[in-house]
Amino acid sequence: MALGVPTRRSQTPPARLQQWQERRKQVGSRIRELRLGQELTQEALGLEAGLSRVMIIGIEWGKKSVAYERLWDIADVLGVDVTDFFVGPSSAPSTEPYRRGRVKSSTRSRLSAEPGPE
Numbered sequence: 001m002a003l004g005v006p007t008r009r010s011q012t013p014p015a016r017l018q019q020w021q022e023r024r025k026q027v028g029s030r031i032r033e034l035r036l037g038q039e040l041t042q043e044a045l046g047l048e049a050g051l052s053r054v055m056i057i058g059i060e061w062g063k064k065s066v067a068y069e070r071l072w073d074i075a076d077v078l079g080v081d082v083t084d085f086f087v088g089p090s091s092a093p094s095t096e097p098y099r100r101g102r103v104k105s106s107t108r109s110r111l112s113a114e115p116g117p118e
Contacts, residue, residue, distance in 0.1 A: 025062030027071075027085045032060040034078045048077040 035045050042056040049056075050073055058064030059074075075082040 020065075021062060024059075024065065026088060028060040028062040030085050030087065031074060031078075034080060034084065035060075038078065040078075045074065045077055049073040 035042070042060070043053045045051075046053045046056040049070065051059075051070060055064060055066070059066050071082050071085060075085065
């Protein structure tokens with residue numbers, strides 16, 4: 001099947017758009033997995049790679065495309081080869097956003113047991 005060279009998004013076949021979306025999600029999930037494995041925040045990764053936190057979020061969730069040069073910048077920050085982004089994640093992508101700074105349950109129970117100001 002010849003795809004031609006679309007000049008507008010509306011000229012790209014829907015199956016192709018779906019394929020691109022799946023690829024973005026795969027790469028983004030892998031970047032997220034590597035980032036979390038190193039306990040880096042999205043902001044820290046973005047700052048070191050020269051991208052905004054919003055862009056990192058978009059990449060990780062497969063919502064934003066990224067220039068391939070930026071993939072090398074992200075790989076450099078994570079200390080991996082750029083080809084590591086193109087292997088599937090070792091676990092299923094999480095649908096839950098990552099939240100740093102949550103209070104552990106043991107701390108939460110201790111805090112609720114302490115008397116508050118009167």
